[in-house]
Amino acid sequence: MAPVLEIRDLHVTFRTRDGIVQAVDGVSLDLARGGTLGIVGESGSGKSVTGLTVMGLTRLPNATISGEVLLDGEDLLRLHDDRLREIRGKRIAMIFQDPLSSLHPLYKVGWQIEEAIRAHEHVSPHAARARAIEALRSVEIPSPAEFVDRYPHELSGGMRQRAMIAMALVLGPDVLIADEPTTALDVTVQAQILELIASLQREFHTAVLLITHDLGVIAETADEVAVMYAGRVVEQGPLETILDGPEHPYTWGLLRSIPRLDVPRTARLRPIEGSPPSLIHPPSGCHFHPRCPYVMPMCRSMDPELLPSDADHLVACHLSPTEKRRIWRGLQLEEAAAS
Amino acid sequence: MTRYLVRRLLWALAMLVAVSALTFLIFYTFPSADPAALRAGRQATPALIAQIRHQLGLDQPVYVQFGTYMKDLVLHGDLGYSYQNNVSVRSEIFSRLPATISLTVGAVVIWLAIGIPVGVISAVRPRSKLDRAVMGASLVGISAPVYFLGLIALFLFASDIGRVHLFGGAGSYVPLTQNPRQWFSSLVLPWFVLAAAFAAFYARMVRGNLIEVLGEDYIRTARAKGLSERRVVFRHGLRAALTPVVTLAGLDIGILLGGAVLTETVFNIPGVGRFAYDAIINSDLPAIQGTVLFGAVFIIVANLIVDILYAFLDPRVRY
Numbered sequence: 001m002a003p004v005l006e007i008r009d010l011h012v013t014f015r016t017r018d019g020i021v022q023a024v025d026g027v028s029l030d031l032a033r034g035g036t037l038g039i040v041g042e043s044g045s046g047k048s049v050t051g052l053t054v055m056g057l058t059r060l061p062n063a064t065i066s067g068e069v070l071l072d073g074e075d076l077l078r079l080h081d082d083r084l085r086e087i088r089g090k091r092i093a094m095i096f097q098d099p100l101s102s103l104h105p106l107y108k109v110g111w112q113i114e115e116a117i118r119a120h121e122h123v124s125p126h127a128a129r130a131r132a133i134e135a136l137r138s139v140e141i142p143s144p145a146e147f148v149d150r151y152p153h154e155l156s157g158g159m160r161q162r163a164m165i166a167m168a169l170v171l172g173p174d175v176l177i178a179d180e181p182t183t184a185l186d187v188t189v190q191a192q193i194l195e196l197i198a199s200l201q202r203e204f205h206t207a208v209l210l211i212t213h214d215l216g217v218i219a220e221t222a223d224e225v226a227v228m229y230a231g232r233v234v235e236q237g238p239l240e241t242i243l244d245g246p247e248h249p250y251t252w253g254l255l256r257s258i259p260r261l262d263v264p265r266t267a268r269l270r271p272i273e274g275s276p277p278s279l280i281h282p283p284s285g286c287h288f289h290p291r292c293p294y295v296m297p298m299c300r301s302m303d304p305e306l307l308p309s310d311a312d313h314l315v316a317c318h319l320s321p322t323e324k325r326r327i328w329r330g331l332q333l334e335e336a337a338a339s
Numbered sequence: 340m341t342r343y344l345v346r347r348l349l350w351a352l353a354m355l356v357a358v359s360a361l362t363f364l365i366f367y368t369f370p371s372a373d374p375a376a377l378r379a380g381r382q383a384t385p386a387l388i389a390q391i392r393h394q395l396g397l398d399q400p401v402y403v404q405f406g407t408y409m410k411d412l413v414l415h416g417d418l419g420y421s422y423q424n425n426v427s428v429r430s431e432i433f434s435r436l437p438a439t440i441s442l443t444v445g446a447v448v449i450w451l452a453i454g455i456p457v458g459v460i461s462a463v464r465p466r467s468k469l470d471r472a473v474m475g476a477s478l479v480g481i482s483a484p485v486y487f488l489g490l491i492a493l494f495l496f497a498s499d500i501g502r503v504h505l506f507g508g509a510g511s512y513v514p515l516t517q518n519p520r521q522w523f524s525s526l527v528l529p530w531f532v533l534a535a536a537f538a539a540f541y542a543r544m545v546r547g548n549l550i551e552v553l554g555e556d557y558i559r560t561a562r563a564k565g566l567s568e569r570r571v572v573f574r575h576g577l578r579a580a581l582t583p584v585v586t587l588a589g590l591d592i593g594i595l596l597g598g599a600v601l602t603e604t605v606f607n608i609p610g611v612g613r614f615a616y617d618a619i620i621n622s623d624l625p626a627i628q629g630t631v632l633f634g635a636v637f638i639i640v641a642n643l644i645v646d647i648l649y650a651f652l653d654p655r656v657r658y
Contacts, residue, residue: 055563081568089565101556104575105655106582116564151654167564 002073003030004174004207005054005092010067012046012053014060019280023049025231026067028306030224031175036201036208038222038239040215040254044276046231047211051177053077054209055094056084071175090120093168097180099160103152110136110148113167120171135166138203139196158189162196169200176201177209182217194221215254219243227251230277230287233306237313247315247324249292252331263338286318294319294327343658347646351639356409358635362628363405372622374422395422408628418632419625421618428629432611437514439610441522442602443595445530450537451588455581457538458545462580463572465550473542480539488535489605492528510607529606533599537591541584548580555579582652586645593641597634 012024024046031037039047052058054069056076069076071091076084096102104112113132117123123131129148136144139162152160161181168176178197182190198221201208210222218225218239225242227235227250235248246252253272260267274291277283283290289299299318306316309324317324375392376383392398396407411417418428457477461470495501497508507525515522552558553576561575562568598612607613611630618626650656 057559057562085565085567087565089563094563096556096560098556102560104557104561104579106579106653115566119565119567119570153655164560167560 001033004033004072005029005031005209006068006070007050007054008068008070010050010053010069011065012049012058013064015062015064016280021279022231022282023279024053025282027228027231027233029226029233029236031207031209032224033174034201034205034207035224036198036210036222037224037226038210038212038218039226039228040212040218041228042213042276044230044279045228046279047228048179050228051094051179051209051211054175054177055088055092056081057094086120089116089168089173090171091173092175092177093171093173094177094179095161095164095168095181098184099157099164100152100184102164103160105152108149108151109155109163113148113163113170116167117170131170132166135170136163138169138200139163139166141166156189157185158192161185161189161193165193165196165200169204169206172204173206175207175209177211179211180213181210183212183214190217191220197221215258227254230282231279232287232316233314234288234316235314236306237310241310241313245313245325246328247309247313247319247321248288248317249294249319249327250288252328253291256331256335267338286316294323340658344647347643351643354639355632355635359409359412359628359632360405362631363401363408363624366622366624366627367401374622374624377622378422408625412632418629421626422623423617423621423626428625431614431626432629432633435609435611435614438512438608439596439598439603439612441515441526442529442533442599442608442610443592445526446533446537446595446599447588447592449530450534450541453534453538454541455545455577455584457542459549459572459577461542461546462549462553462576465546470546474546477539477542480535481543483535485532485536485601486605489529489532489602492532493606496528498524509605512606512608525606525608529602529608532605533595533602541587544587545577545580545584548583549576552576552580582649585652586649589641589645589648590638593637593639594634596637596641598630 007027007029010024010027011022014021014023027046027050029037029039029050039050041047049058053065054076056079058065059081065077067077071087076087079087103109107115110129110132113135114125114128117128117131132148133144136147141147141159141162147163152163155163165181176197181197182193185193194217197208200206208221210218212218222239225237225239226233227242227248229250235242235246235251242251243255246255250272256270257272259269272291277287277290285301286292286299286304289295292299296318302318304316304318306314309315309321315324319327373388375388375395375397378391378395379388389398396404399407408419411419416429418432420427421431457473461473464470493500493508496503496505498504498506498511499508501508506527507521508528511521511525513521513525549572553572558571558575561571566575598610598615600612600616602608603610603612604616611633614626615630615634617623618630650658
């Protein structure tokens with residue numbers, strides 16, 4: 001089955017006072033109909049810009065965008081603003097990290113949902129309200145008929161994010177882009193929200209593009225994973241492959257830096273050394289080489305291509321396949337010894 | 340809410356007493372002409388001056404004068420009589436109020452009608468040529484004093500001394516009820532002159548607020564919903580950006596209703612501001628007191644209305 005959303009060789013640059021920021025640098029991704037693609041990476045890896053660009057929200061005077069974003073074969077990047085607006089919110093919806101700042105503080109929650117409906121469909125105010133209430137019911141908000149008259153500041157973080165999800169899904173979009181949907185929430189609420197997204201996804205057959213820095217979130221929800229670093233996809237594959245047999249040193253670092261409960265509390269956290277690179281003057285060759293423990297001379301000069309290492313597993317790294325397997329096995333043994 | 344209102348009103352009363360006391364204090368502490376001598380005229384004998392001083396109660400200690408004044412004010416709502424011409428200060432202020440209200444209301448309409456759209460246009464295309472031009476012009480508007488702008492306006496457009504005889508000049512004000520056409524013509528120049536600085540300031544403020552609001556997450560949400568850019572800017576952006584503007588407008592209206600002293604003086608409009616100006620020139624304490632208190636009442640009431648209005652404009656505000 002053809003993917004509902006295809007991103008082909010997407011480049012996004014922003015002109016800023018300090019120079020040209022290469023935020024997204026040749027990203028290609030497929031999102032299967034009804035599937036969940038997790039994009040994981042540090043801040044500044046280009047994951048959010050990728051999501052915003054799909055929505056057309058990076059169409060700014062200082063932005064240059066190239067490539068293709070195909071929704072059922074139609075290239076969104078070539079669409080006129082007005083045409084794109086019809087798709088935005090209706091066929092692709094988005095939820096964001098901080099539900100308090102993402103809801104308008106001066107309007108009631110119900111009004112904001114009704115507005116999303118009326119932006120795309122000619123319905124009576126009464127019908128819009130009924131659908132807003134129905135949407136709130138579907139995100140398991142108790143007594144939604146009263147909830148519509150509440151202001152965002154009167155709600156808890158979890159309730160606000162539920163309202164955002166209701167607003168995003170009220171028109172039954174094909175694609176939901178969730179940009180760090182649980183990052184601002186309490187841990188217990190995080191799990192509820194992820195479960196809610198998953199169950200609504202099954203019900204409405206919505207494909208989800210889940211953007212997060214948290215591999216734990218990815219592990220719980222995604223079927224496919226793309227690891228991004230400095231504006232590029234460095235590794236991509238099915239969830240199990242990425243978790244069980246990752247082949248990129250950056251992915252190893254991400255997996256090993258997750259705090260664990262099954263090791264002694266005295267064990268030190270293992271961060272990836274260094275900080276994310278500048279996107280104005282990215283490092284030569286492989287962008288990860290300055291932080292890579294396994295760096296080789298060729299990494300500094302030659303850019304590794306994203307190549308298949310397995311049927312559906314793509315990796316951008318100069319290390320040989322045997323080398324990668326050897327190192328990953330070593331890391332796993334070390335891990336086992338620690339716990 | 341009721342508790343809040345009662346507390347605010349009590350504070351307002353205390354404030355008015357303090358304002359009266361302060362005005363008395365300033366009048367007697369700082370050098371000013373002797374009101375009795377002024378009243379007595381050019382060829383006054385010391386005996387005449389002494390007699391007038393006694394009549395006006397100026398020979399009594401300051402605190403006794405203040406006590407008398409407050410007693411009349413509280414018991415009878417009486418603001419006393421002008422030292423200069425013996426008219427009741429209260430009725431004088433009330434008779435001049437329509438002129439001041441006419442001036443203020445017209446100016447408010449003009450400055451909001453110019454300031455808000457200009458601010459929006461600038462905010463939507465920040466750092467564009469249009470934005471730079473408009474903001475540069477607004478700086479001129481803010482910086483130019485009313486008496487300077489006023490004279491320029493008169494020299495250019497007044498029907499008596501102007502290059503182009505378009506509108507009524509200084510001193511041409513008549514009440515609305517008497518001759519609406521002349522009322523309007525006489526007020527056009529003062530309206531624009533008074534509104535100029537405010538329009539410029541409000542444009543800059545709307546621009547600043549709106550640019551900030553348009554960077555908010557909820558604006559991104561509004562765009563993500565697929566709303567038109569117009570709706571995003573007006574319903575979501577401007578709605579949030581205007582709340583502080585409403586607050587400021589309320590206060591400015593309150594201040595101006597207390598008398599737009601400079602504008603009324605330049606255009607010789609017989610309003611409360613002009614009365615205050617004359618009172619100060621003539622060391623006319625009751626008139627000074629009256630106009631100051633009047634201005635204070637307007638400012639306090641405007642403050643209160645703005646604070647109450649705020650709770651309606653922003654659901655997060657509760658009293």
